[in-house]
Amino acid sequence: MLTPVDPTTTPAWAALTALHDSLTPDLRAWFAADPGRAERFSYELGDLFVDLSKNLLTDEVRDTLVALAEQVDVPGRRDAMYAGEHINVTEDRAVLHTALRRPATDTLTVDGQDVVADVHATLAKIYAFAERVRSGEWTGVTGKPIETVVNIGIGGSDLGPVMVYEALRPYVQEGLTARFISNIDPTDCAEKVKDLDPETTLFIIASKTFTTLETLTNARMARDWFLAALEAKGIPTDGAVAKHFVAVSTALDKVAEFGIDPDNAFGFWNWVGGRYSVDSAVGTVLAVAIGPESFADFLAGFRAVDEHFATKAPAENVPMLMGLLNVWYVNFFKAASHAVLPYAQYLHRFPAYLQQLTMESNGKSVRWDGSPVTTETGEIFWGEPGTNGQHAFYQLIHQGTQLIPADFIAVANPAHPTKDGGVDVHELFLSNYLAQTAALAFGKTAEEVRAEGTPEDIVPARVFSGNRPTTSILAPALTPSVVGQLIALYEHITFTQGIVWGIDSFDQWGVELGKKLALEIAPAVQGDEAALEAQDASTQQLIRRYRAERH
Numbered sequence: 001m002l003t004p005v006d007p008t009t010t011p012a013w014a015a016l017t018a019l020h021d022s023l024t025p026d027l028r029a030w031f032a033a034d035p036g037r038a039e040r041f042s043y044e045l046g047d048l049f050v051d052l053s054k055n056l057l058t059d060e061v062r063d064t065l066v067a068l069a070e071q072v073d074v075p076g077r078r079d080a081m082y083a084g085e086h087i088n089v090t091e092d093r094a095v096l097h098t099a100l101r102r103p104a105t106d107t108l109t110v111d112g113q114d115v116v117a118d119v120h121a122t123l124a125k126i127y128a129f130a131e132r133v134r135s136g137e138w139t140g141v142t143g144k145p146i147e148t149v150v151n152i153g154i155g156g157s158d159l160g161p162v163m164v165y166e167a168l169r170p171y172v173q174e175g176l177t178a179r180f181i182s183n184i185d186p187t188d189c190a191e192k193v194k195d196l197d198p199e200t201t202l203f204i205i206a207s208k209t210f211t212t213l214e215t216l217t218n219a220r221m222a223r224d225w226f227l228a229a230l231e232a233k234g235i236p237t238d239g240a241v242a243k244h245f246v247a248v249s250t251a252l253d254k255v256a257e258f259g260i261d262p263d264n265a266f267g268f269w270n271w272v273g274g275r276y277s278v279d280s281a282v283g284t285v286l287a288v289a290i291g292p293e294s295f296a297d298f299l300a301g302f303r304a305v306d307e308h309f310a311t312k313a314p315a316e317n318v319p320m321l322m323g324l325l326n327v328w329y330v331n332f333f334k335a336a337s338h339a340v341l342p343y344a345q346y347l348h349r350f351p352a353y354l355q356q357l358t359m360e361s362n363g364k365s366v367r368w369d370g371s372p373v374t375t376e377t378g379e380i381f382w383g384e385p386g387t388n389g390q391h392a393f394y395q396l397i398h399q400g401t402q403l404i405p406a407d408f409i410a411v412a413n414p415a416h417p418t419k420d421g422g423v424d425v426h427e428l429f430l431s432n433y434l435a436q437t438a439a440l441a442f443g444k445t446a447e448e449v450r451a452e453g454t455p456e457d458i459v460p461a462r463v464f465s466g467n468r469p470t471t472s473i474l475a476p477a478l479t480p481s482v483v484g485q486l487i488a489l490y491e492h493i494t495f496t497q498g499i500v501w502g503i504d505s506f507d508q509w510g511v512e513l514g515k516k517l518a519l520e521i522a523p524a525v526q527g528d529e530a531a532l533e534a535q536d537a538s539t540q541q542l543i544r545r546y547r548a549e550r551h
């Protein structure tokens with residue numbers, strides 16, 4: 001096994017430490033002294049314009065971060081990922097989400113299998129299914145076309161599909177809607193099905209492993225609801241499940257055990273991590289909702305960023321630079337979190353999606369060889385759409401004691417009419433996007449506050465320090481391709497950080513213990529005294545209290 005390079009032992013790390021110690025960030029002065037700064041630190045990535053100039057970045061810092069990437073061999077590990085080496089060491093798997101978006105003309109043989117051919121065979125099957133549902137050729141048990149598709153999944157089998165469905169609502173076929181059930185809290189399923197017509201509803205059970213407790217429980221609850229709802233209408237249920245339930249999984253044998261016709265199951269492979277799977281068969285709900293053509297555009301967006309990440313030198317490689325900047329903030333400025341702030345309402349689930357992508361990937365304390373990490377890892381990603389966030393938590397980003405790097409994402413062309421009388425509301429909206437990053441970068445001095453006639457005793461409260469780093473991303477419009485580009489951008493940012501830290505960004509052992517304990521605790525909750533007594537004092541107390549309160 002390749003031993004990860006300890007980044008803290010590299011010459012670049014020592015140089016970054018010295019640079020950090022001697023650096024007094026002053027974005028006002030840096031911009032004033034350097035008219036080319038904005039342009040020099042801005043990049044094109046597919047359709048995305050990415051402005052890094054409001055980061056705490058100098059040419060020397062950028063060059064030293066690039067040297068760090070080279071010294072820990074980010075380019076070499078990237079190439080190994082694209083080639084299908086088993087870089088997911090703890091699970092002994094290839095990591096090939098990039099193969100999901102390769103063109104059909106490519107070939108890539110991994111573990112004796114042409115994975116690109118497999119991908120395109122599955123895509124053809126998904127597209128044919130999607131067309132049948134969209135055209136009304138696929139009918140339910142009473143011959144009616146499908147109106148609602150309900151995706152049942154959790155984690156990577158839910159967050160990506162929900163996020164993209166919300167992002168691409170203008171592309172959803174009229175007369176079709178999608179819903180998403182994820183939580184094992186039975187209210188989630190109950191609320192999502194309660195007003196549905198079973199005759200026109202199709203369920204997609206999405207689970208990579210097809211063992212996930214939440215998903216299989218919800219799938220059974222949905223099936224029970226479906227059969228009962230048909231019976232309540234006096235409709236015979238024979239053969240009904242086959243017409244209203246399809247599945248997405250890597251475990252097609254388990255799908256058959258559940259009672260779903262293998263012809264109606266869409267497969268993928270264990271070299272696709274759950275949180276990297278929205279562009280695999282996990283996106284079947286999307287192919288149905290937005291159609292094969294838009295889904296293909298979505299994949300093309302990923303591909304544009306994949307090609308950039310694979311071929312650009314580190315100094316010009318946007319995902320690599322953004323990942324390195326995150327390392328700069330986490331390890332040298334001790335930033336514990338990172339905000340992602342979409343100025344596009346349709347991207348309202350993007351931060352939630354990124355939380356799994358980034359935190360399940362890089363929230364680790366050991367490296368891929370089992371040794372402890374040598375520095376901080378895995379910052380917390382969070383965010384809400386602007387301008388809502390401005391009226392909630394931006395206060396802390398502007399004036400709090402923590403440094404919170406933030407990514408601001410906006411689109412030039414909205415999907416809806418924007419005029420309110422004479423005012424273009426989208427422009428008012430984008431003025432906020434622009435104003436926030438300017439305020440964070442340049443702040444407001446005590447002199448400027450005083451010059452406004454502010455009483456001296458409240459001058460300190462009204463000062464903005466500035467030098468709060470932001471990245472601005474601007475896309476022409478929220479197209480399927482742009483959404484694919486945004487996802488791939490953050491996938492590769494996450495990869496870059498993981499390699500610097502020596503982490504296996506593709507396993508998730510940290511979610512196992514809680515799952516196992518939930519199964520052990522369940523009998524105690526359900527009344528088994530021996531199981532109850534086996535629990536710790538706090539858990540026992542809570543279960544007793546629960547049982548006393550439950551009627």
Ligand SMILES: O=P(O)(O)OC[C@H]1O[C@](O)(CO)[C@@H](O)[C@@H]1O
Nearest residue numbers: 155156157207208209212274511
């Ligand atoms: O698709 P599955 O196998 O149901 O898993 C769902 C999710 O559960 C996890 O394994 C752990 O939360 C995620 O990595 C995954 O996306």
